[in-house]
Amino acid sequence: MDIIKKNLNIKKKIQSTESSIIKYPYGENDPYAIIELVASTQIYSKKYNIDQMPVLSARVSHASSGKSGNNPDADLNLMRYLADNEHLSPFEHQSVTFKVILPLFVAREWMRHRTQSYNEVSMRYSSDPVGKFYFPLFWRKQEVKNKQSSLGMIENQKECTEILKQTYQNCLDSYKKLLDLGVCREQARLVVPVGNYTQYYATANLRNWFNFYRLRIDGGAQWEIRQYAKCIDEILSQIWPNSWNVLKETLDKKTKKKAS
Numbered sequence: 605m606d607i608i609k610k611n612l613n614i615k616k617k618i619q620s621t622e623s624s625i626i627k628y629p630y631g632e633n634d635p636y637a638i639i640e641l642v643a644s645t646q647i648y649s650k651k652y653n654i655d656q657m658p659v660l661s662a663r664v665s666h667a668s669s670g671k672s673g674n675n676p677d678a679d680l681n682l683m684r685y686l687a688d689n690e691h692l693s694p695f696e697h698q699s700v701t702f703k704v705i706l707p708l709f710v711a712r713e714w715m716r717h718r719t720q721s722y723n724e725v726s727m728r729y730s731s732d733p734v735g736k737f738y739f740p741l742f743w744r745k746q747e748v749k750n751k752q753s754s755l756g757m758i759e760n761q762k763e764c765t766e767i768l769k770q771t772y773q774n775c776l777d778s779y780k781k782l783l784d785l786g787v788c789r790e791q792a793r794l795v796v797p798v799g800n801y802t803q804y805y806a807t808a809n810l811r812n813w814f815n816f817y818r819l820r821i822d823g824g825a826q827w828e829i830r831q832y833a834k835c836i837d838e839i840l841s842q843i844w845p846n847s848w849n850v851l852k853e854t855l856d857k858k859t860k861k862k863a864s
């Protein structure tokens with residue numbers, strides 16, 4: 605609740621936001637991982653701003669959209685009511701496009717989110733994407749209880765990285781050899797490992813970005829995709845502090861309810 609109160613002066617905040625925000629999910633030293641805000645919905649009226657879209661669209665039910673913007677507290681309360689009661693269609697009018705550069709194994713998880721629209725680089729068209737590899741900052745141990753998860757750090761980090769380095773090099777050498785032998789790119793890519801980076805544009809509305817965030821920020825999601833979820837949160841918190849944060853608040857409320 606406090607986060608939202610602090611952000612009431614949203615118009616000012618939006619004006620000061622860069623049109624393109626780039627993050628490095630695995631740390632600034634990672635040469636490839638990027639998430640960039642490419643496009644987001646605008647309102648062509650001086651009366652409203654886009655962060656009010658959920659209340660504008662909700663109030664159309666009783667033909668009272670014009671009331672929006674006069675009382676920021678009432679707008680916020682309505683937005684919160686909508687989010688708390690899962691009346692979520694008013695959160696579907698704000699569209700966001702990100703350009704994402706991420707390892708293939710993360711992309712496979714990400715693309716399970718079917719309500720996003722995608723356009724991805726083609727390894728049939730170009731060999732350029734091949735050879736840009738992800739190196740984990742830390743090697744994690746297998747979690748025993750949760751078979752999908754990891755827990756704690758491996759002692760011999762260097763050896764793990766060395767194995768990965770060699771494997772990547774072998775894959776890259778094989779890829780190049782196949783191309784030299786005249787094999788088409790669409791088959792040569794069979795040797796490309798899931799640690800290779802890919803890139804795509806992903807577009808969704810706010811409701812579906814929240815669904816992505818909710819599922820992928822959770823401790824049960826893989827660490828690598830969680831870093832991208834964090835970036836999305838940072839960016840959306842900046843551009844639409846009210847409508848994004850009321851959605852996020854519902855997570856806190858659920859967690860508190862579970863704990864009590």
Ligand SMILES: Cc1cc2nc3c(=O)[nH]c(=O)nc-3n(C[C@H](O)[C@H](O)[C@H](O)COP(=O)(O)OP(=O)(O)OC[C@H]3O[C@@H](n4cnc5c(N)ncnc54)[C@H](O)[C@@H]3O)c2cc1C
Binds near residue numbers: 719819
């Ligand atoms: C921690 C974690 C572990 C996972 N492990 C696995 C795994 O082992 N194997 C695996 O296959 N997947 C796994 N998944 C993927 C998961 O099953 C979902 O496919 C993924 O999280 C996308 O969620 P979603 O369907 O809500 O998103 P979206 O596809 O974006 O859909 C958003 C919402 O739209 C509705 N919707 C979309 N499509 C349909 C449809 N066809 N029918 C009905 N309603 C629809 C649903 O309400 C859905 O919640 C995992 C996900 C997480 C977060």
